[in-house]
Amino acid sequence: MSACGGPKIKSELRVFESADELATDLAEYISQLSENSVKERGCFTIALSGGSLISLMGKLCEAPYDKTVDWTKWFVFWADERAVAKNHIDSNYKLTKDLFLSKVPILNSHVFSINDNVTVEDAAAEYEFAIRQLVKIRTVGVSESNDCPKFDLILLGMGPDGHVASLFPHHPALELKEEWVTYITDSPKPPPERITFTLPVINSASNVAMVAVGEEKATAVHLATAGTGENFDASSLPARMVQPTDGKLVWFLDSTAASVLDVSNGSSG
Numbered sequence: 119m120s121a122c123g124g125p126k127i128k129s130e131l132r133v134f135e136s137a138d139e140l141a142t143d144l145a146e147y148i149s150q151l152s153e154n155s156v157k158e159r160g161c162f163t164i165a166l167s168g169g170s171l172i173s174l175m176g177k178l179c180e181a182p183y184d185k186t187v188d189w190t191k192w193f194v195f196w197a198d199e200r201a202v203a204k205n206h207i208d209s210n211y212k213l214t215k216d217l218f219l220s221k222v223p224i225l226n227s228h229v230f231s232i233n234d235n236v237t238v239e240d241a242a243a244e245y246e247f248a249i250r251q252l253v254k255i256r257t258v259g260v261s262e263s264n265d266c267p268k269f270d271l272i273l274l275g276m277g278p279d280g281h282v283a284s285l286f287p288h289h290p291a292l293e294l295k296e297e298w299v300t301y302i303t304d305s306p307k308p309p310p311e312r313i314t315f316t317l318p319v320i321n322s323a324s325n326v327a328m329v330a331v332g333e334e335k336a337t338a339v340h341l342a343t344a345g346t347g348e349n350f351d352a353s354s355l356p357a358r359m360v361q362p363t364d365g366k367l368v369w370f371l372d373s374t375a376a377s378v379l380d381v382s383n384g385s386s387g
């Protein structure tokens with residue numbers, strides 16, 4: 119792994135020779151954050167998204183983490199979900215259940231999946247309401263800078279177009295400031311209807327990890343992390359808008375996703 123960073127740098131880039139090495143470090147990173155949060159707050163709130171990210175978390179289900187992680191203190195959320203039934207192949211819940219939740223002893227009552235029985239509009243409103251209740255009792259922390267939830271960790275994949283969660287380039291959802299959870303009905307990537315955290319929530323997390331593997335991500339990784347001219351239109355690349363206010367951003371990249379990076383440049387500031 120090569121790690122880059124400096125005093126003024128807001129994000130850390132971790133580059134690995136292979137997806138397997140990335141997965142090893144990702145498991146250790148998540149386990150450390152879990153341990154710290156449980157020590158400090160008595161629980162660990164983690165929001166997941168879809169794609170290859172979930173299989174890359176697989177080593178958490180193996181030794182030593184299967185025994186050392188305090189799974190009963192985990193509270194699991196989704197940063198985005200597709201509007202499909204929970205047993206549909208496109209469901210992020212199903213993906214997570216099959217590859218992760220079914221293999222570790224997280225309490226069912228601590229798993230906050232998104233309702234698949236109502237309209238996307240209602241599902242988003244309901245999900246935001248559920249998170250508000252958990253913020254009130256401080257199971258989910260609250261940001262010092264605004265009233266947003268402060269998840270201990272939000273894990274995001276990134277599409278080759280730079281989308282994160284279900285926030286797509288140039289989409290009006292990128293502009294939302296008050297909503298915590300919103301819905302879209304026109305996703306350029308199927309299925310069209312989705313529910314997603316907004317940028318204020320993503321950027322209020324204590325930790326955000328962006329995980330990208332594969333050459334097709336290289337240009338977006340470069341544009342999201344490198345210095346760009348003043349005229350760069352951030353909404354063309356949602357991943358670049360992920361800039362935690364008080365939290366820490368770590369990129370997990372394999373060497374192909376990092377292949378366009380100027381590594382000597384370190385990371386974005």
Ligand SMILES: O=C(O)[C@H](O)[C@@H](O)[C@H](O)[C@H](O)COP(=O)(O)O
Pocket residue numbers: 167168169170171198200274275276277278281282283284307308329330331
């Ligand atoms: O909802 C979706 O359409 C996907 O879940 C998507 O957001 C995914 O997270 C990224 O495209 C990265 O996916 P990969 O890591 O599999 O490339």
